[in-house]
Amino acid sequence: MAARAVTSPEMASADPTLERRVASTPSSDPQTRAESLATAARALRAAEYVCILTGAGTSAESGIPTFRDALTGVWSRYSAHELATPDAFARHPQVVWQWYASRRATVRAAQPNAAHRALVALAERVSHCTLVTQNVDDLHQRAGSRDVVALHGSVMHARCSAGCAGRIALADEAIAEIPRCEMCTAALRPDVVWFGEALPTAAFESARAAAVACDVFVSVGTSNVVEPAASLPWLAASHGSTVILVNQSMSGQRRGPSILPIEGPAAVLLPQLVQAAFANKRPRARGVAPE
Numbered sequence: 001m002a003a004r005a006v007t008s009p010e011m012a013s014a015d016p017t018l019e020r021r022v023a024s025t026p027s028s029d030p031q032t033r034a035e036s037l038a039t040a041a042r043a044l045r046a047a048e049y050v051c052i053l054t055g056a057g058t059s060a061e062s063g064i065p066t067f068r069d070a071l072t073g074v075w076s077r078y079s080a081h082e083l084a085t086p087d088a089f090a091r092h093p094q095v096v097w098q099w100y101a102s103r104r105a106t107v108r109a110a111q112p113n114a115a116h117r118a119l120v121a122l123a124e125r126v127s128h129c130t131l132v133t134q135n136v137d138d139l140h141q142r143a144g145s146r147d148v149v150a151l152h153g154s155v156m157h158a159r160c161s162a163g164c165a166g167r168i169a170l171a172d173e174a175i176a177e178i179p180r181c182e183m184c185t186a187a188l189r190p191d192v193v194w195f196g197e198a199l200p201t202a203a204f205e206s207a208r209a210a211a212v213a214c215d216v217f218v219s220v221g222t223s224n225v226v227e228p229a230a231s232l233p234w235l236a237a238s239h240g241s242t243v244i245l246v247n248q249s250m251s252g253q254r255r256g257p258s259i260l261p262i263e264g265p266a267a268v269l270l271p272q273l274v275q276a277a278f279a280n281k282r283p284r285a286r287g288v289a290p291e
C-alpha cells in the first residue's frame, strides 16, 4: 500500500533508530551553499508550481521538540510505543491523552518562526503552491499558510477512535476527560498518525500529485528517510522537477543534477532564498495572509 508508514511518521524525526537510513553519497558536489542558493532562487523565480515539504527542522527553531526530545520529566519513563500506538491508547487512554495534552501546551506556547513566514511569502509569489507538512503542530497555519496538507495529522485536533467522521479542534490543552465522539459516542483520540498506521489517504495522494506536477520541490527541515513521505522529493525529481533541500544536515539525502542542497537552519536560509528569488516581486492579488 502506497501510504503505509514504515515507522510512525509522527515520530519520524524523533527516533533515528526507527528511521530507514538511505546510504549517503560522498559530498563531492562542487557547488558552494551560495551557488546552490543562487541557482535555487532562479528556479523558484521561474516556477509556476511549487511543492513544499516540511519536517521537524522547520519547527525546531520555534522550540517545538521532536517526539523523543519531548520525553522528559514525567514522560522520561515512557517509550514511544507506550504513547503513540492504537494499542497504547486502548490500554492506557488517559496516559496517552495527557501526553498529547502536554504537547499541545508546548505548541500553544510556541510562535511561528522566520521559516514559516518565508513559506507564506513564497506561496504568495508563485502561481500555484502546495504546502505539505510532516509536522503535527499548527505553526504553518498560524503563520498564515492556507490549505496545508498535514500528512501526519494534528495534535491540535481529536478524531473518533471508532473511525467515523467525528473530529473536533481542541480549544483547551487542559481538557482532562477524554471527549466523546458527537456522532457515535466512541472516545475521541489524538488526530495524529501513530506507529504502524497508514497516512491519511487523501492527504498522501494530494502530496503525491503535487510532487509529480510541480516545477520546483522544496524540502525543508527533514532528512527524507522515513517512508512514504521520504519518496516525495525523489518522485518530483524523477518527473523533472528541481529539488531544493534546506536542512541542517544532508546526511541521508540523495544527490543528483537536479537536486540543490542548501545546508543550514531553515529559519535563516529560507528567508534568504525567498528574498533572492523574489526581491522585487509583489505578492499576488489574492491578498496578504494575516501575521
Ligand SMILES: [Zn+2]
Residues within 6 Å of the ligand: 160, 161, 162, 163, 164, 165, 166, 181, 182, 183, 184, 185, 186
Ligand atoms: Zn465516532
